[in-house]
Amino acid sequence: MKFIPQNPYIVGNPIKTKAMFFGREDDFQFVIRKIGSGLANQIIVFCGDRRSGKTSILFQILNGRLGKNFLPVLIDMQILAGVKSDLEFFRTIIEVACTTLKLPGLSFERVAKKAGDNSIEHYFDAFLFYVKKEFPEKIVLFLLDEYELIEAKIRDHSLSESVIHYLAGTLESDYRISFIFTGSTNLENRKEEFWKVLLGKSIYRKISYLSRNDTYRLISDPLHEYIEYPEEILSTIYRLTGGQPFYTQVICQNLVDILMEEERNDPAGDDLKRVIKDIVANPLPQMIYSWNNLSDWTRLTLSALGGLIKRPDDWINDQQVYQFLLQSKVRLPFKRERINILLEEAYQQEFLEKNEEEKYRFKIDLFRRWIKKEHSIWKTVKEVKLELKKPINAVLTWSIIPAALALSGFLFFVALPNWFGVSFFRDILSIGFNPVKDIRIKANLAPFRVTIDESQILTSEGLEDKFVITIPTLAAGEHVFKFTHPETGIVFERKIEITQETRYIPVFFSEENSTAGQDASRKEVIEAGEVGSLFISSVPQGATIMIDGVVNSVTPQLIRDVPLGTRSIGILMEGYKPEYFEVKISKNEIIEKNIVLSASYGTLVLDVRPTARIYLDGIYLIDTPYAKPLTIATGKHIITIENENLKVKKNIPIQVNEGETISIKEDLRK
Numbered sequence: 001m002k003f004i005p006q007n008p009y010i011v012g013n014p015i016k017t018k019a020m021f022f023g024r025e026d027d028f029q030f031v032i033r034k035i036g037s038g039l040a041n042q043i044i045v046f047c048g049d050r051r052s053g054k055t056s057i058l059f060q061i062l063n064g065r066l067g068k069n070f071l072p073v074l075i076d077m078q079i080l081a082g083v084k085s086d087l088e089f090f091r092t093i094i095e096v097a098c099t100t101l102k103l104p105g106l107s108f109e110r111v112a113k114k115a116g117d118n119s120i121e122h123y124f125d126a127f128l129f130y131v132k133k134e135f136p137e138k139i140v141l142f143l144l145d146e147y148e149l150i151e152a153k154i155r156d157h158s159l160s161e162s163v164i165h166y167l168a169g170t171l172e173s174d175y176r177i178s179f180i181f182t183g184s185t186n187l188e189n190r191k192e193e194f195w196k197v198l199l200g201k202s203i204y205r206k207i208s209y210l211s212r213n214d215t216y217r218l219i220s221d222p223l224h225e226y227i228e229y230p231e232e233i234l235s236t237i238y239r240l241t242g243g244q245p246f247y248t249q250v251i252c253q254n255l256v257d258i259l260m261e262e263e264r265n266d267p268a269g270d271d272l273k274r275v276i277k278d279i280v281a282n283p284l285p286q287m288i289y290s291w292n293n294l295s296d297w298t299r300l301t302l303s304a305l306g307g308l309i310k311r312p313d314d315w316i317n318d319q320q321v322y323q324f325l326l327q328s329k330v331r332l333p334f335k336r337e338r339i340n341i342l343l344e345e346a347y348q349q350e351f352l353e354k355n356e357e358e359k360y361r362f363k364i365d366l367f368r369r370w371i372k373k374e375h376s377i378w379k380t381v382k383e384v385k386l387e388l389k390k391p392i393n394a395v396l397t398w399s400i401i402p403a404a405l406a407l408s409g410f411l412f413f414v415a416l417p418n419w420f421g422v423s424f425f426r427d428i429l430s431i432g433f434n435p436v437k438d439i440r441i442k443a444n445l446a447p448f449r450v451t452i453d454e455s456q457i458l459t460s461e462g463l464e465d466k467f468v469i470t471i472p473t474l475a476a477g478e479h480v481f482k483f484t485h486p487e488t489g490i491v492f493e494r495k496i497e498i499t500q501e502t503r504y505i506p507v508f509f510s511e512e513n514s515t516a517g518q519d520a521s522r523k524e525v526i527e528a529g530e531v532g533s534l535f536i537s538s539v540p541q542g543a544t545i546m547i548d549g550v551v552n553s554v555t556p557q558l559i560r561d562v563p564l565g566t567r568s569i570g571i572l573m574e575g576y577k578p579e580y581f582e583v584k585i586s587k588n589e590i591i592e593k594n595i596v597l598s599a600s601y602g603t604l605v606l607d608v609r610p611t612a613r614i615y616l617d618g619i620y621l622i623d624t625p626y627a628k629p630l631t632i633a634t635g636k637h638i639i640t641i642e643n644e645n646l647k648v649k650k651n652i653p654i655q656v657n658e659g660e661t662i663s664i665k666e667d668l669r670k
Contacts, residue, residue, distance in 0.1 A: 004260050008222040009253035011246070014055035020222060021060055023214030024053070027205065028065055034203055035139060035178045036069050041171040043179045043198055045147070045186050048207035049350075051246035051286055054182040057207065058143045061180070062100075071131065072141045073097040077149040084158050086166075090120045093142070094127045106130050120166055128175040139176040147181035151192055161194040168197045182207075188621075189631070191540055191599065199619045208350065209243035209363070218248055223256065227265045236272060239312050242353075242363040250284065251275055251366075280370045287370055290351075296384035297334065301342040302351065303380035304328070305360065306371040315359035318343055328377050331386055333500050341659040348603070348629065436498050439471040443483070443507040445490075450507075451482040474498055485509045496549060503568060503582065506548035531561045532585040538571055538595045546570035558590075571595045575633040577658065600634040602656035607665040608641055612648075615640035634658050643668050 008020060015021045027046070035042050046054050062074045075093055083089045098108040114126040131140055144150075153159040170177060186204040187195045210218065215238045220229050241247040254275040259265055291299065304324045308316045318340040325332060325339075343360050346352045351367070352360045362368035375383070441450055446466035449459045452474070460466045475498070482493045490509045536545055537556035545552045545559070548568050552559060555571070562585045571579040576597035583591050606614060608624040615621055617637055622630070639652040641664075648668045656662055 002226045002265065003263060004223060004226045004256065004265060007253060007256045007260065009249045009256065011249050011253050014059055015053075016056075016059045016063075018060070018063065020218075021056060022218045022221070023210045024057055024060070027057060027207065028061070030205055031061070031180065032066055035141070036066065041173075041176070041178050041201065043167075043171070043181060043187075043202040044205055045202055046180060046182045046205050046207050047184065047186050048182075049184070050289065051244075052207050052209075053245045054207050055145050056245075058145055058180065058182060061141070061143060066141075069138055070141050071101055071103075071135065071138050072143055073100045074143045075145070077144060077146045083153070086160055086163050087120055087123075089153075089159055089163060090123055090166075094123055097127065097140070097142070101131070103131065103134050105134065124166075124170060128173070128177060132175055137176075139178060142177070142179045144179060144181050147183045148190075151190065151195075154192075154194070164194045165197055168201065171201045188616075188619075189599070189633075196619065209241075210245055210248070211243060212238055215241070215243040215248055218245065219252055222252075227256075227259070227267065229267060232269065233267055233272060236269070240276065240364070240366045242365075244364055246286065247284075247364060247366060250279065254278065276366065276369065279366065280373050283370055283374065287367065290367075291371075291375065294351075297338070298342050298346055299375070300325075300330070300377075300380055300384055300386070301339060302346060302371060303375050303377050305343075305352075305362070306368050306375070307377050309361060309368060309372075312365045312368070313361070315355055315357070315361050317357070317359045325377075328381075330377070330381055333386065338659070344603075344661075345659070348631065435473045436476050436500060436502055437473055439474055439498070439502055439505060441469045441471065441505045441507060443467055443485075443509060445485050445488065445509040447486070448507070448509065449484040449486070451484070453480050454482070476500060481505070483507050483509070499580065502580075506550070530564045530587065532564060532587055533590040534559045534562050534567075534569075534583065534585065535590055535592045536569070536571070536595065537593075538573070538597055540573070540576075540597065543571045543573035543576070543595070543597060546572065555595075569593070571597065573597055574635040576600050600658040601631050602634055602658060603661040604630040604632050604639075604654075604656070605661060605663045606630070607663070609667055610643065610646075610669065612641050612643045612666075612668060615642070629661070632656055639664060641666055641668070 010020055031044060034044060046057060048054050058074055061070075062072045064072075066072070073093075073096060075096055079092070079096070083092060094111060095108045098106055098111065111123065111126045111130065114129070115122040128140065131138070150159065150163065154161055154163070167179070171179075187199055187202050188204070209215075216234050219234055219237055220227075237248065237251055240251060251272075255267055255271055258271050258274065259267060294302070301321060304321045305316055307328075308314075308320055308324050321343065322336050322339050343352065347354050347360065350363055353363045354360050443460075444467075447459065447461040447463075448466075448469075449457065449461075450469055451457050452471075458469050458471065460469050463469070478495055478497050480493060481496055482491065484491045488509065496505060534547075535556070535558045541555050543555045545555060545557060546569065547559070547562065549570075564585050564587055566582050566584050569581055569583055577600045579595050579597060581593075583593065585591060606622075606624055608614070612624050613620065614624060616632065616639060618640070634656045637654050637656060639654055641650045641652065642648065646668050650666065652664060654662050654664075
């Protein structure tokens with residue numbers, strides 16, 4: 001028996017040598033096809049989650065994995081931390097390139113001398129001039145790890161947006177120069193407008209998990225002289241990690257540690273169980289990070305899925321998840337159809353796998369085991385601040401049923417025409433599914449009445465506070481409110497969207513029943529000095545501000561003369577999820593709120609044949625056929641389909657809502 005000399009598995013750091021790097025051949029060939037075989041300069045964006053191997057791929061390219069036609073230069077964005085200007089940024093890049101390439105006659109000093117002045121263009125032109133002079137057919141390939149840091153430096157004003165425009169201009173030059181960026185998302189999904197100038201020259205490439213064969217090689221090859229892994233161990237590790245290289249190395253590292261400590265080289269199932277038990281009990285920071293970055297409802301859905309799956313290879317559908325949540329007495333804040341959307345989102349994010357029967361399971365079974373232990377449905381309900389339905393006392397239930405039936409009969413035959421209608425029964429049926437409770441309607445004149453959806457009538461007459469009506473329960477969604485003040489005869493209607501965040505609806509009765517009338521009502525409050533101020537900013541800027549359901553202005557904005565008390569604020573912007581919150585306005589005080597809006601996305605599925613170029617709002621997107629769904633921002637878009645050979649160009653307007661899938665199917669030959 002040969003004793004294992006050392007543990008070769010690397011966890012947490014990128015792999016810089018060839019010895020421990022396996023697979024990714026498709027990714028390398030992709031670069032060669034897109035940059036090496038053509039004449040066009042390009043930006044390839046490698047996207048993937050943390051620890052997916054993006055940086056390791058860059059090191060392999062730096063070591064010559066693409067062949068002799070490339071001159072790779074790796075720019076670690078961390079070395080640019082102290083850079084304070086555009087010129088300094090590009091000078092640093094060129095200095096790193098001169099040091100890395102070590103070409104005859106190429107030095108930073110020589111480049112600086114030829115540049116003559118302190119302009120970015122002259123520095124880059126001088127550098128590329130010397131490279132082309134020595135190697136006219138070779139491609140300078142700059143590798144920028146974590147390209148989002150450029151955006152961060154533009155935000156803190158260390159760099160200007162001109163940096164991005166200059167990169168775009170460089171790609172149009174006669175020199176052979178291209179870039180590979182790595183990051184968590186592609187350029188299309190960046191919120192900042194300045195990235196758009198690069199979209200026409202950028203290509204997106206998802207860095208995903210290793211294949212089964214490459215995962216087996218990562219497990220077996222590093223210690224093949226010392227350990228022979230049984231097929232059962234190999235397949236179990238692959239199911240535990242789904243081929244994710246970081247988690248595979250974590251398991252292998254721990255498994256080899258056990259073998260070295262016990263001076264043996266025969267891994268068994270019990271050894272693997274010990275490793276998994278320890279990881280689940282002491283979760284990796286990456287696992288916690290991934291969980292915390294999921295939306296509340298995705299966490300709830302994955303928790304339910306984890307509770308349902310008993311064996312690693314079990315498959316579960318959306319109906320089973322929904323039934324599990326109902327049986328667990330969870331008060332769902334959304335409709336049943338939302339479950340399928342949440343599962344599909346988790347599938348798109350590669351947390352789940354999906355089979356042909358539209359059933360799901362965890363791609364990384366290690367993640368499932370941890371969720372099952374540490375994030376049960378009961379814990380997750382508390383995490384996302386939901387409630388469980390309270391059980392009904394059986395004795396009490398049977399004692400009140402006769403009385404309830406008698407009362408319902410009386411109401412049906414006597415009071416129905418005046419009090420209740422379709423919306424009442426809709427609201428009653430919605431209890432436990434999507435009800436919004438205790439919504440307060442506050443008016444400036446009293447007493448008053450409100451009619452909801454032309455059926456449910458409520459009045460403040462006889463109430464202790466005649467200026468306020470409380471709606472005990474109302475279904476989420478859009479409703480028509482009709483407000484009446486009997487003494488003045490003022491009557492007007494408003495359509496109001498009721499959400500889970502709705503707590504307060506203001507009503508201003510005025511003679512003209514107009515914005516001017518509402519402002520007049522506010523003026524009385526303002527003149528009395530009962531006001532405060534509110535400063536609201538948002539990222540991105542330009543979002544609509546609503547105060548108590550009325551549009552006020554756009555961000556950033558200092559809003560003076562806000563009536564005292566609790567105000568309901570809404571921040572809305574197309575392409576982003578709305579944000580709702582309440583603020584308490586105090587006299588002569590400025591309340592400051594900075595809201596970071598979360599982008600809202602839908603899915604686009606394209607089935608366009610034969611091959612066509614696809615543009616999104618005039619910007620090149622992809623070439624079809626393309627099988628995978630595309631994630632695009634919500635809102636109105638124009639999809640352009642173009643095939644020059646067939647002389648076909650179509651513009652298709654679409655409206656994308658959050659979580660919605662838009663399918664476009666076109667046969668251009670027709």
